Amino acid sequence: MSAETTNVHHDADHGEHQTMTKKRILNVLYILLGITAVEFLIALYLGPHYKIPSHWINPIYIILTLFKAYFIVAFFMHLKFEKVGLALAIIVPILFIIGLILVLTNESHYWIGLRL
Amino acid sequence: MSTTVAQPVDEIKSTPWSGGRSPFEVEYGKMMMWFFLLSDAFTFSSLLISYGALRFSAPTWPSPSLVFQSVPGTSIESGAPLVFVGLMTLILIISSVTMVLAVEAGHRNARKEVIGWMIATVIGGLMFLGCQALEWNHLHSEGFWWGHIPNAATLQEFFAKGVPLGQQQMTAHQFANLFFTITGFHGFHVFSGVVINIIITINVLMGTYERRGSYLMVEKVGLYWHFVDLVWVFVFTFFYLV
Numbered sequence: 073m074s075a076e077t078t079n080v081h082h083d084a085d086h087g088e089h090q091t092m093t094k095k096r097i098l099n100v101l102y103i104l105l106g107i108t109a110v111e112f113l114i115a116l117y118l119g120p121h122y123k124i125p126s127h128w129i130n131p132i133y134i135i136l137t138l139f140k141a142y143f144i145v146a147f148f149m150h151l152k153f154e155k156v157g158l159a160l161a162i163i164v165p166i167l168f169i170i171g172l173i174l175v176l177t178n179e180s181h182y183w184i185g186l187r188l
Numbered sequence: 189m190s191t192t193v194a195q196p197v198d199e200i201k202s203t204p205w206s207g208g209r210s211p212f213e214v215e216y217g218k219m220m221m222w223f224f225l226l227s228d229a230f231t232f233s234s235l236l237i238s239y240g241a242l243r244f245s246a247p248t249w250p251s252p253s254l255v256f257q258s259v260p261g262t263s264i265e266s267g268a269p270l271v272f273v274g275l276m277t278l279i280l281i282i283s284s285v286t287m288v289l290a291v292e293a294g295h296r297n298a299r300k301e302v303i304g305w306m307i308a309t310v311i312g313g314l315m316f317l318g319c320q321a322l323e324w325n326h327l328h329s330e331g332f333w334w335g336h337i338p339n340a341a342t343l344q345e346f347f348a349k350g351v352p353l354g355q356q357q358m359t360a361h362q363f364a365n366l367f368f369t370i371t372g373f374h375g376f377h378v379f380s381g382v383v384i385n386i387i388i389t390i391n392v393l394m395g396t397y398e399r400r401g402s403y404l405m406v407e408k409v410g411l412y413w414h415f416v417d418l419v420w421v422f423v424f425t426f427f428y429l430v
Contacts, residue, residue, distance in 0.1 A: 091292075091295065092288060092291075093292070094292065097289060098285075100285075101281065101285045108274075108278075108281070112274060115270055115429055116269070133430055134425065134430075137421055141418055144414055144417060144418045144421065145414075145418065148284055148410075148414045149411055149418075150291075150411075154213075155211065155214070157204075157212055158212040158214060158219070162222055165226055166229065168230075169233045172234065172237050176237050176241040177240070177244060180240075180242070180244035180245035183245035184246070187245065
């Protein structure tokens with residue numbers, strides 16, 4: 073326990089020194105714009121011209137979206153530099169959403185069976 | 189006597205999880221903002237997940253590249269999918285960046301810079317709301333609204349060829365209701381974010397945080413504003429891309 077607490081403390085001290093500077097903010101902006109540009113490339117060119125298999129497209133969109141979400145939460149919302157305890161208190165409950173996604177996708181397959 | 193007793197007690201309580209100080213080491217209001225945003229994330233995800241469930245359970249769905257192919261406010265009526273929503277995304281991401289820059293300036297207690305970046309953020313928010321008003325107006329002029337869909341001739345333009353009219357009407361209803369509810373709920377968040385940003389900007393102008401010695405309020409409202417941007421990232425993916 074004591075090792076863990078000192079570890080947390082060390083991380084926090086470390087984080088205090090590397091908060092967001094203007095350069096870092098602009099780097100995150102370029103990453104977000106870059107990911108959005110890739111999404112546009114897929115939606116406007118790669119998808120319609122069948123350059124990538126069509127069943128890959130939606131998973132790729134979702135992965136890219138989660139990347140964008142990570143950069144916004146970690147850097148813009150500063151969560152990467154907060155205490156590990158706070159980050160866990162916010163992120164772990166989000167995992168419940170995965171449960172709802174699994175339940176309702178399963179349910180919607182049943183609904184479409186009823187409708188057709 | 190009291191000093192000799194007090195010292196070891198203080199020592200025991202100095203570690204983060206034994207009650208001496210907050211284990212999260214954030215100010216109360218900031219922590220509550222995080223917990224509020226967590227609950228808001230649940231609200232938005234339940235809306236988006238029900239959208240996904242209804243869309244998965246539908247035999248067909250209006251094609252985003254056909255519904256959103258115009259640039260409202262200009263003469264471009266077709267053939268430009270994603271252009272307008274791309275502009276909206278760009279506006280919101282950039283206003284998020286100006287918000288971070290305001291927070292960063294606040295850390296340095298640079299009041300003038302905070303004011304400049306906060307005003308830029310408010311302008312970005314208003315631009316986004318304007319774009320959304322144009323987008324809603326465009327869809328409304330085509331016949332979409334809560335519980336309303338375009339007539340059969342207009343409706344078939346939004347679907348792949350050969351989809352039966354009955355299926356078109358059923359899914360168009362679901363699409364219209366979900367689109368206006370979810371983008372409306374997001375737009376309401378943007379609107380309240382702009383209002384809160386204006387209030388904070390006025391406080392900065394009046395020197396409230398200068399006297400208080402910390403620009404923590406700018407940071408808290410910044411969290412809210414980034415969350416609005418975060419939700420838009422998901423709305424953008426699930427309504428316009430997928």
